Amino acid sequence: MQPSVSTRAAKPLTLSEATRERNAWIETGLEAAVANLQVLRRQFGPGVEIIAVVKANAYGHGVAGIAPALQAAGADRFAVAWLEEALALRELGITRPIIVLSHTYPGDAVRAVEHDITLTVHSMELGCALSAAAAAAGKTAMVHVKVDTGLHRFGVPPEEAVALAESLRSLPGIAVEGLSTHMANADEADDEFSGIQAERFAAVAERLPWVRFRHTANSATAMRRGGLRYEGVRLGLSLHGVLPPNTPGPALTPVLSLKARLARVADVAPGEGVSYGLTWRAGRRSRVGLVPVGYADGWKRSLSNRGTVLVGGQRVPVVGRVAMDHFLADVTEVPGAAEGTEVTLIGEQGNERIAADEIAAAAETISWDVLASLGTRLPRLFHRNGIVEGIA
Numbered sequence: 001m002q003p004s005v006s007t008r009a010a011k012p013l014t015l016s017e018a019t020r021e022r023n024a025w026i027e028t029g030l031e032a033a034v035a036n037l038q039v040l041r042r043q044f045g046p047g048v049e050i051i052a053v054v055k056a057n058a059y060g061h062g063v064a065g066i067a068p069a070l071q072a073a074g075a076d077r078f079a080v081a082w083l084e085e086a087l088a089l090r091e092l093g094i095t096r097p098i099i100v101l102s103h104t105y106p107g108d109a110v111r112a113v114e115h116d117i118t119l120t121v122h123s124m125e126l127g128c129a130l131s132a133a134a135a136a137a138g139k140t141a142m143v144h145v146k147v148d149t150g151l152h153r154f155g156v157p158p159e160e161a162v163a164l165a166e167s168l169r170s171l172p173g174i175a176v177e178g179l180s181t182h183m184a185n186a187d188e189a190d191d192e193f194s195g196i197q198a199e200r201f202a203a204v205a206e207r208l209p210w211v212r213f214r215h216t217a218n219s220a221t222a223m224r225r226g227g228l229r230y231e232g233v234r235l236g237l238s239l240h241g242v243l244p245p246n247t248p249g250p251a252l253t254p255v256l257s258l259k260a261r262l263a264r265v266a267d268v269a270p271g272e273g274v275s276y277g278l279t280w281r282a283g284r285r286s287r288v289g290l291v292p293v294g295y296a297d298g299w300k301r302s303l304s305n306r307g308t309v310l311v312g313g314q315r316v317p318v319v320g321r322v323a324m325d326h327f328l329a330d331v332t333e334v335p336g337a338a339e340g341t342e343v344t345l346i347g348e349q350g351n352e353r354i355a356a357d358e359i360a361a362a363a364e365t366i367s368w369d370v371l372a373s374l375g376t377r378l379p380r381l382f383h384r385n386g387i388v389e390g391i392a
C-alpha cells in the first residue's frame with residue numbers, strides 16, 4: 001500500500017529532465033521541509049519536542065520522501081492517525097517514536113507492540129491487549145491518554161482520564177508516557193475556547209504528575225498559545241510550509257507544487273461551450289488548454305469555473321466543469337501555449353505564485369483538505385534544490 005521511493009537514477013535528474021514527458025505531477029521540496037523544521041524548532045525553543053504529523057501521506061506531499069527527510073533533520077517524534085500509517089513509517093526506516101493519534105482496536109495490539117508504536121489508549125480493553133502483547137514480547141508498550149476537553153471527537157472525558165491513566169499504569173508491560181488533548185477552535189478568529197480546554201487539561205495533568213510527556217498543540221495552538229506547548233507540539237500544516245488561518249507565525253516555505261503539462265490546446269468558436277454541461281461558453285474566438293488533472297486527483301469539482309492556473313507565467317482562468325481526469329483553462333491570452341506547455345496549479349511560475357490557501361478559498365474549503373486530497377495517481381518527485389532524489 002505504501003509507495004516506495006524508486007532507486008536513484010544512475011545520474012541524478014533535474015526536475016525539468018524528470019518531468020519532460022509527464023502529464024501531471026507533484027514536486028515535493030525536501031530542503032523546504034527541513035528549513036521549516038529548523039525555523040519552527042527555533043521558534044519553540046529547545047525544551048519543546050517537535051512531533052512531525054505526517055498522516056494522510058504527509059498531507060499529500062508523499063510520506064516516503066517527507067518522513068525520512070524530517071527524521072534526518074532531527075524531528076523528535078512522528079504522529080499519524082492510524083496504526084497502518086505508523087507501520088508504513090517503520091517500513092520507511094523511521095526509528096523515532098511514532099504516536100497513533102486516533103483509534104486502534106485491541107486486535108492490533110500485537111502489531112503495535114512488535115513495531116514499538118505508541119498508541120493513544122482509550123479503554124482498558126485495549127490496555128489489557130497491549131499489556132498481554134508486551135508481556136509475550138518481553139517489551140514495555142508506551143501509551144498516551146487523550147483527554148477530550150471539549151472537541152468531543154476522540155479521547156476520554158476529563159473525569160475518566162485520571163482513572164484510566166491510573167489503571168493503565170497498574171498493568172504490567174505498560175508505561176503511560178503521554179497525556180494529550182486537541183483544540184476545537186485553534187485556528188478560529190476567536191480561539192477563547194482553547195483557554196477553557198487548556199484549564200480542563202491542566203486539571204487532569206495536575207492529578208497525573210507522573211505522566212512526563214504532555215502535548216496539546218497543533219500548528220495554530222503552538223503559535224498562538226505559547227503556554228500550551230508543554231513538552232511537545234504536533235506540527236502538521238506548518239512543517240509542510242503553510243500557516244493555518246488566523247495564525248501569525250514565522251516565514252515558512254511551501255513544500256509542495258502541483259504541476260501539469262497541457263495535453264491539448266484547441267480553438268473554440270464564439271458561442272460554443274466546453275466540458276460537461278457546457279457551463280462555460282466562449283464569448284470570443286478562444287483557445288482552451290486541457291489540463292490533465294481532475295477530481296480523481298483531488299482537484300475538487302467545486303473548482304469548476306473557479307480560480308486560475310499559471311501558464312506562460314500568467315494567471316489564466318479555469319473554464320467549465322472539473323472532470324475526473326481533466327479540466328480546461330482559457331489560454332487565449334498565452335500565444336505560445338501548446339501541447340506540453342507547463343501549467344502550475346499550486347506553486348510558482350515566473351513572478352506568480354498560487355498558494356494552497358488560494359485554492360482552498362476558491363473551492364470553499366481549507367488548505368488541509370486541498371493538500372491531503374491530492375491523489376495517489378500523481379507521482380511525487382522528491383527533490384532538493386531541483387535535483388530529484390526519489391519518486392513515489
Ligand SMILES: *Cc1c(COP(=O)(O)O)cnc(C)c1O
Pocket residue numbers: 053055101182217218219220234235236237238244
Ligand atoms: C492532524 C492533527 C494535528 C496536526 O495539525 P496541524 O494543524 O496540521 O498542525 C495535530 N493533532 C492532531 C490530533 C491531529 O489530528
